[in-house]
Amino acid sequence: MSQIRRLLTDQDFNEALERQFRIRVFRDDHIVDTAGFIVRFDDHTVVIQSSVSDIAYHSRESCEFFELRKR
Template identity: 65%
Template sequence: MAINRRLQTDADFAEAKERQLAVRVFKDDHMIDSGGVILRFDNQTVVIQSGVGDLAYHPRPDCEFFELKKR
């Protein structure tokens, strides 16, 4: 079973990026991305890679980001 932890601060995003943990992204209460890892982030955008050529750019203020940890 997985544990979801919300990413809110720059430190949260940096830790998820460093540990290459899977991330779920929600927008308007709908999951729009799942299973990718954070490549880079700033105050406006979070870039997530799900595959070799699969990059997604998510607006940080409009989305909720959750780190997916396995128990």
């Protein structure tokens, strides 16, 4: 079973980036991205990579980000 934690602060995003936690992204209560890793982030955008050719850019304002950890 996985443990889920919401990412809110730069420190949360930085920890997920450094430890390569899997990320799940929601927008308007719908999953828009799942099982990717944070490649980089800034104040406005989070870049998630799910595979070699699958890179997605998500707005920090309009999306909710959750890290998935295995227990």
